[in-house]
Amino acid sequence: MxxxxxxxxxxxxxxxxxxxxxxxxxxxxxxxxxxxxxxxxxxxxxxxxxxxxxxxxxxxxxxxxxxxxxxKASPTRHAKFTIPLIRDEIESSGATYRYALIRRDTPKTPDWLRARLALSLQADVLHLKCLHYAGSKPFQFEDRWINLDAVPKAAQQNFEMTGPNEWLVQEVPFTDVELTFSSMNADLQTAELLGVSEGAALFTIERITWLEKRPITFAKLYYFSGYQMTSRL
Amino acid sequence: MxxxxxxxxxxxxxxxxxxxxxxxxxxxxxxxxxxxxxxxxxxxxxxxxxxxxxxxxxxxxxxxxxxxxxxKASPTRHAKFTIPLIRDEIESSGATYRYALIRRDTPKTPDWLRARLALSLQADVLHLKCLHYAGSKPFQFEDRWINLDAVPKAAQQNFEMTGPNEWLVQEVPFTDVELTFSSMNADLQTAELLGVSEGAALFTIERITWLEKRPITFAKLYYFSGYQMTSRL
DNA sequence: ATTGGCATAAAGTCTAGACAAAACAGGACA
DNA sequence: TGTCCTGTTTTGTCTAGACTTTATGCCAAT
Structure with missing residues (x-):
């Protein structure tokens, strides 16, 4: 026995x-x-x-x-994949990470953004455009909006050396995230930035972050053509 | 006190x-x-x-x-989103689900598939092409390969009424899944099936399923233009 | 029939204590 | 100096029992 x-x-x-x-x-x-x-x-x-x-x-x-x-009749399988910092994602592939700020301004808050984040009428935002390179190739174009009401000290930051994502993760706690994956044809400007032809299919992620109901930031991330996101479960 | x-x-x-x-x-x-x-x-x-x-x-x-x-210095946030059955996904959006089998054959196993799934030289496969509709609009085009070595009874199934995914989930247990998300420009054939113009950006998922190291099935899923996948964490 | 309440069954949580396993530190010994 | 052994610390897991919470089904009163 x-x-x-x-x-x-x-x-x-x-x-x-x-x-x-x-x-x-x-x-x-x-x-x-x-x-x-x-x-x-x-x-x-x-x-x-x-x-x-x-x-x-x-x-x-x-x-x-x-x-x-x-x-359960049909088990709900849920993919559980990690969202790496872009620097880590690039460096772990063996390439050198490089960051470039393309533009930084504080425009009047656009209506679509106010609606999307449920911002009040007088909320100010900081708008950033950046490129993340893997070696010499553009890897991701980041179009980022930061709610200055929730993160006033972002106004003091120039973001020339450090990307907004990296800075935010260090400085601002958050509790909720919404991620939306989709696909779109590159418009002329984005195509030039990413070094692809106009109309190329781009993998995109929209990411909204909150700290207890207060919207912190909205980011739209455009990946180079051919990008794949893989997860095992 | x-x-x-x-x-x-x-x-x-x-x-x-x-x-x-x-x-x-x-x-x-x-x-x-x-x-x-x-x-x-x-x-x-x-x-x-x-x-x-x-x-x-x-x-x-x-x-x-x-x-x-x-x-942790930078907390690893991991998205945990559910992979719904396509029928549920469509029906929960209020539309009527409709399924159509486009093609069913048992070709010689292509080399890329054998490599991808680590299939043996004599492994036979079943190849299916199907469309999933939301109402009258094409929602997803499914290009599916089933390893008949692992799932012999799939050969008896005609898949005219029930989609292969639905059938497999009911009939064949699995232990591991790999999902790959990406984006691609529609080729002519896929564009026609999905009712979009050639070159439109399509969101695609590749999905491989195993039962304890034995590959069960490989599926490439092409979503209609404009599809978004959202997850909250 | 319908409603309201109550007993009860099942999972959810907590406690106090025990032992197991991993990993590190320091000492004995070659 | 390096290697092995042994002790210690901290998390990991298990136990036996108790109490809590929530749903459900049943019974009684409307």
């Missing part, structure tokens, strides 16, 4: 996953309760609880008090 | 985050150990442990046995 050694929450996770996959616990059904499983595996309920909690976090099951734990 | 009631791991998380943000515990430094914190908050070490474990999962701190818990 093989000794059972000790059972970890990871073992239970793996076992439960196996039962979900081979439909011992079919999709849509309720699996045994924590007490029962703890009995079966000969461990404490807390151990089962942790395993199940993680499976729920990972989207395989739904748990409700009193109702029990139900196998 | 206000009674402290009870302290939950969430309170501790929030408090720790506040201290990280306001630099009570500056980036790069070591924060107090679990025992010390448990003393300060008047709770059990397990409670502190859970709070800290979650903060570590979320990328704010690094924990190492013996070395202690260190505040």
């Amino acid at each position: 093989i000794e059972a050694k000790k059972i970890s929450y990871q073992d239970i996770k793996a076992l439960a996953l196996k039962r979900i996959r081979n439909k011992t616990w079919p999709p849509g059904s309720i699996m045994p309760g924590e007490v029962e499983l703890a009995g079966e595996f000969g461990c404490a309920r807390a151990t089962v609880n942790r395993a199940m909690r993680e499976l729920a976090d990972e989207g395989f099951i739904d748990r409700k008090r009193k109702a029990g734990t139900r196998i | 206000i009674e402290a009631k009870k302290i939950s791991y969430q309170d501790i998380k929030a408090l720790a985050l506040k201290r990280i943000r306001n630099k009570t515990w500056p980036p790069g430094s070591i924060m107090p150990g679990e025992v010390e914190l448990a003393g300060e908050f008047g709770c059990a070490r397990a409670t502190v442990n859970r709070a800290m474990r979650e903060l570590a999962d979320e990328g704010f701190i690094d924990r190492k046995r013996k070395a202690g818990t260190r505040i």
Whole structure:
């Protein structure tokens, strides 16, 4: 008789996953309760609880008090990929990172931006355009707007040596981020900056950051043609 | 004197985050150990442990046995967005989902695919082209390859009524996924299928799925022009 | 039938204590 | 000097038990 050694929450996770996959616990059904499983595996309920909690976090099951734990019909897989600082992204590919400020001004806040960030009528913004290079090639064009109401000290910063993203991450805490990925044809100006032909398909990210409901910054990032973002889950 | 009631791991998380943000515990430094914190908050070490474990999962701190818990210099934020089934994505936008199979064949396995999936020389594949509509508009063009070695019963399936993704999710378990996002100009054929002009910028996703090292399927998904993928974190 | 309330079942959390595992530091020894 | 061993510290995990919270289903009163 093989000794059972000790059972970890990871073992239970793996076992439960196996039962979900081979439909011992079919999709849509309720699996045994924590007490029962703890009995079966000969461990404490807390151990089962942790395993199940993680499976729920990972989207395989739904748990409700009193109702029990139900196998999801179609597991919600969620990609969980890291958003690296652009400097790190470039340097980790082996290339040298270089940054250039193209333009810095404080225009009248455009209406689309005010609407997008729910800014008040008198909110001032700082507008920056920058290029990030990998070696000698343009890698990303950044069109950035900073809410000076929320980040007044950005007005004192010239951003000639340090990119706004790097500066903001160091200086301004944030709590919420919205990312929007899309694709667009390069207009003439962007094409020239990135060194591609007009109409080339560009991968773009829009990024809005808040600190507890207060909008901090809006950035539109245009990547060079051919950029790929990969994530494993 | 206000009674402290009870302290939950969430309170501790929030408090720790506040201290990280306001630099009570500056980036790069070591924060107090679990025992010390448990003393300060008047709770059990397990409670502190859970709070800290979650903060570590979320990328704010690094924990190492013996070395202690260190505040990350630049917190690794990771986007965690759900990959919905395309039917759900379309229906939740209020439109009617419609599916059409364009082509189904079993060609000689192309070399690029064999290389990409690390397939053996004699592996057979099923090749499908499909369109997914939102109402009357093309939403996504799907170019799918299925490894018949790993999923032999796919050969019996005609895929005329049900899309391969929906079928695979129901029938074939998987353990690993790789997603690659990029952008490309529509070629003539794809443009016609999606009802856009040639050269339009398309958002594309490549998706490879494995079951424990065995490649299951490769899909290239071309979205209509203007598609946006948004995630909040 | 419909509503309201109550008992109960299940997950969620906390505690106090124990042992395990990793990683580092310092000493013994070749 | 370098290598190995051993002790110590800190996080990682587990246990057994208790209490809390939330949903649900049932029963009674409208």
